[in-house]
Amino acid sequence: MTTVIEAEGLTKxxxxxxxxxxxxxxxxxxxxxxxxxxxGAGKTTIVRILATLLKPDAGRARICGYDVVDxxxxxxxxxxxxxxxxxxxxxxxxxxxxIMICRLLGFGRAAARARAREMLERFELxxxxxxxxxxxxxxxxxxxxxxxxxxxxxxxxxxxxxxTGLDPRGRGEMWDTVRGVTxxxxxxxxxxxxxxxxxxxxxxxxxxxxxxxxxxxTPAGLxxxxxxxxxxxxxxxxxxxxxxxxxxxxxxxxxxxxxADSGLVTxxxxxxxxxxxxxxxxxxxxxxxxELSLRLPSLDEVFLTLTGHRAEEExxxxxxxxxx
Amino acid sequence: xxxxxxxxxxxxAARGGPGASGTRAPGGPGQAARRRIGVRQTLANGxxxxxxNVTQLKHSPEKLMDVTxxxxxxxxxxxxxxxxxxxxxxxxxLEVLLPGLIGQMAMFATMSLGxxxxxxxxxxxxxxxxxxxxxxxxxxxxxxxxxxxxxxxVMAVLTGFGSALGFRFHTGPLDILAAYGxxxxxxxxxxxxxxxxxxxxxxxxxxxxxxFIWVMPLVFGxxxxxxxxxxxxxxxxxxxxxxxxxxxxxxxxxxxxGGPVGSNPLITLAWAAGIVIVVFPIAMRMYRxxx
Numbered sequence: 176m177t178t179v180i181e182a183e184g185l186t187k188x189x190x191x192x193x194x195x196x197x198x199x200x201x202x203x204x205x206x207x208x209x210x211x212x213x214x215g216a217g218k219t220t221i222v223r224i225l226a227t228l229l230k231p232d233a234g235r236a237r238i239c240g241y242d243v244v245d246x247x248x249x250x251x252x253x254x255x256x257x258x259x260x261x262x263x264x265x266x267x268x269x270x271x272x273x274i275m276i277c278r279l280l281g282f283g284r285a286a287a288r289a290r291a292r293e294m295l296e297r298f299e300l301x302x303x304x305x306x307x308x309x310x311x312x313x314x315x316x317x318x319x320x321x322x323x324x325x326x327x328x329x330x331x332x333x334x335x336x337x338x339t340g341l342d343p344r345g346r347g348e349m350w351d352t353v354r355g356v357t358x359x360x361x362x363x364x365x366x367x368x369x370x371x372x373x374x375x376x377x378x379x380x381x382x383x384x385x386x387x388x389x390x391x392x393t394p395a396g397l398x399x400x401x402x403x404x405x406x407x408x409x410x411x412x413x414x415x416x417x418x419x420x421x422x423x424x425x426x427x428x429x430x431x432x433x434x435a436d437s438g439l440v441t442x443x444x445x446x447x448x449x450x451x452x453x454x455x456x457x458x459x460x461x462x463x464x465x466e467l468s469l470r471l472p473s474l475d476e477v478f479l480t481l482t483g484h485r486a487e488e489e490x491x492x493x494x495x496x497x498x499x
Numbered sequence: 500x501x502x503x504x505x506x507x508x509x510x511x512a513a514r515g516g517p518g519a520s521g522t523r524a525p526g527g528p529g530q531a532a533r534r535r536i537g538v539r540q541t542l543a544n545g546x547x548x549x550x551x552n553v554t555q556l557k558h559s560p561e562k563l564m565d566v567t568x569x570x571x572x573x574x575x576x577x578x579x580x581x582x583x584x585x586x587x588x589x590x591x592x593l594e595v596l597l598p599g600l601i602g603q604m605a606m607f608a609t610m611s612l613g614x615x616x617x618x619x620x621x622x623x624x625x626x627x628x629x630x631x632x633x634x635x636x637x638x639x640x641x642x643x644x645x646x647x648x649x650x651x652x653v654m655a656v657l658t659g660f661g662s663a664l665g666f667r668f669h670t671g672p673l674d675i676l677a678a679y680g681x682x683x684x685x686x687x688x689x690x691x692x693x694x695x696x697x698x699x700x701x702x703x704x705x706x707x708x709x710x711f712i713w714v715m716p717l718v719f720g721x722x723x724x725x726x727x728x729x730x731x732x733x734x735x736x737x738x739x740x741x742x743x744x745x746x747x748x749x750x751x752x753x754x755x756x757g758g759p760v761g762s763n764p765l766i767t768l769a770w771a772a773g774i775v776i777v778v779f780p781i782a783m784r785m786y787r788x789x790x
Contacts, residue, residue, distance in 0.1 A: 226630045227629070227630065228629055248535060251630060251632040255630070256626065256627065258626050258627070262624050262626050263627075264551065266558055267554055267558070275550070275551050276627075279633050279637075280632070281540075323627070
C-alpha cells in the first residue's frame with residue numbers, strides 16, 4: 176500500500192500561540208484519515224499546510240511524494256480542498272461556479288460545460304443549477320463545494336469539517352457522498368468534531384489536542400481504549416443519584432462520571448450486556464430511571480479518557496490561522 | 500520516490516484517455532505533474548477569473564451604480580460651481596473640466612477593487628483559487644482585468660452625459676482613442692495600488708477609508724479641475740506639477756480638445772510603468788504571505 180499523505184514534525188506558530196507542536200501523520204492510498212478534535216486543536220491548520228495554503232514553521236509534509244512547500248505546484252494538481260467556510264462564489268450560479276473551476280483546471284469550453292452539468296446531476300443540484308448560490312441551503316452549498324472539489328478527479332481530497340452546521344439529513348447525505356469518493360479510489364483527509372462521523376467514515380483516526388496527535392489508530396482500536404459505548408443513566412428522583420452511581424459502578428467495575436447539575440451518571444462500557452444488568456439492579460433497588468441510554472462516547476468523553484481533560488474550545492485560533 | 504509517483508502518472512493517463520470526453524488534464528497525459536506555470540496559462544487563468552467578475556456584474560448590475568452616478572454628479576457639480584469663476588462660462592469650462600474628469604474617474608474607478616478583493620479573501624473563495632494548480636498571480640490579474648467593465652461604464656457615462664451638456668471633441672479619432680487608451684493604461688496601473696490595499700487591509704470596511712487617503716491628494720492636488728496653477732502656493736504648485744494625475748489630465752485635454760501634447764503622455768506612461776514595477780511585486784509578496 177502506498178503512503179499518499181505523509182507529515183513529519185509539523186510545527187506552526189501564530190504569534191504567541193503554538194498551533195501545531197510537531198504533528199506526524201500518514202494516510203494510505205484510497206483510505207480515509209479523520210482528524211478528530213475540538214475547535215482550536217489545530218485541525219484546520221494541518222489541512223491548510225497540507226493543501227499548500229500555509230507554510231509550516233518546521234517539519235515537512237508530502238502528498239504522493241511531492242513536498243508541499245518545494246513542489247507546491249505539483250501538489251496542487253493532485254489535491255482538492257473543501258473548506259470549513261464554503262469556498263464557492265455566492266454571486267454566481269451553481270453552473271457558473273463549476274464552469275469557472277473546470278476552465279481553471281484546463282478544460283475546454285464545451286468540456287467544462289458538460290462536466291459541470293454531469294456533476295450538478297450527480298450531486299442532485301440540477302434543479303438549482305441556474306440559481307445564484309446565495310439562494311442555496313447550507314446542505315446544497317456544501318454539495319456544490321464538494322462537486323467543485325471533485326471536478327478534476329483529485330488524487331487527494333481534504334474535507335475540513337464537511338458536516339458542521341448541517342442537519343442530520345444533510346449530514347447523512349454528505350457521508351454517503353464521501354463514501355462514494357473513496358469508492359473511486361481517492362484518498363480523503365477529513366477533520367471533524369464528531370466521533371460518530373469519524374467512526375462512520377474513517378479507516379484511521381488521529382485525535383488532535385493542543386496541536387499534537389494524542390491518539391492514533393483504527394476506530395475499533397480507539398474504541399477499545401475509550402470503551403466502545405457510553406452508558407448514561409439518570410434517576411427520576413435526584414435523591415437516588417448516588418445509589419444509581421453505586422449500582423453502575425458495581426456492574427461496570429469502574430467509578431462512573433456523575434454530572435452534578437443534571438444528575439446524569441455516565442460510564443464507558445465495552446459489553447452491551449451490562450445494560451440489562453444495570454436495569455435489573457435498579458429495579459431490585461426500586462429506583463426509577465428517567466433516562467437510560469447506550470450510545471457512542473462523545474468527543475468530550477473520548478478526550479477525558481485519552482487526555483485526562485475535557486475537550487475545551489479554545490480561542491478562535493483556527494480562523495485567525497486562515498486569515499493571517 | 501518512483502513508486503510514490505506512479506499513481507499520479509496513472510491518473511494523468513486516465514484523464515487524457517478516451518473516457519475523459521476530450522478534457523485536457525493539466526500537464527497532459529502521461530506526464531509527471533508539472534512544477535511551473537507558464538505565462539500563457541497565467542493569462543488564460545486570469546481571463547477566466549476576469550470572466551467571473553464580469554458575470555457577477557451581470558447578475559448584480561447595481562454594483563455599477565457608483566460608476567454610473569459618480570461622473571454625472573461630479574460633472575454637474577463642478578461645472579456649475581466652478582464654471583463661471585474659472586472660465587467665465589460653463590460652456591468654456593466644460594472643455595477644461597471633462598478631459599480632467601476622465602483622469603479623475605480613472606482614479607476613482609479603481610477604489611472598489613480593493614474592497615472586493617478583501618471580501619473574497621475573507622469569504623474563503625481565494626482559498627480554493629490558491630489550492631488549484633493555477634498561477635498564484637492569476638486571481639489578482641483576473642480581478643484587475645475584470646474591473647475593465649467599470650472603467651468602460653464610467654467613461655461612457657462621463658462622455659455621453661458631457662456631450663449632452665454640450666461637450667465637443669476638437670481632435671481626430673486617433674487622438675481621442677489615444678486619450679482614452681492612456682487613461683485606461685494609467686487606470687490598470689493604479690488598480691495594483693488598490694489591489695495592494697485590499698491585501699493588507701484588516702477588513703473590507705477599512706479599504707475604502709485607506710483608499711480615500713491616497714486618492715484624494717492625487718485627484719484634487721492636480722490640474723483636473725484647474726489647469727492654471729499660478730494662484731497656488733509654491734509647495735502646492737510643486738506637488739501638482741509632479742503629480743501623475745496632472746500629467747494624465749493634461750495629456751487627455753490636449754488629445755481631446757487640442758493644444759500642445761508635449762511629453763505628457765510619455766511621462767504618464769512612465770508613471771504607469773513605474774507604479775506596476777514597484778507595486779506588483781509588493782502585492783504578490785503580500786498575497787503569498789497571506790497564503
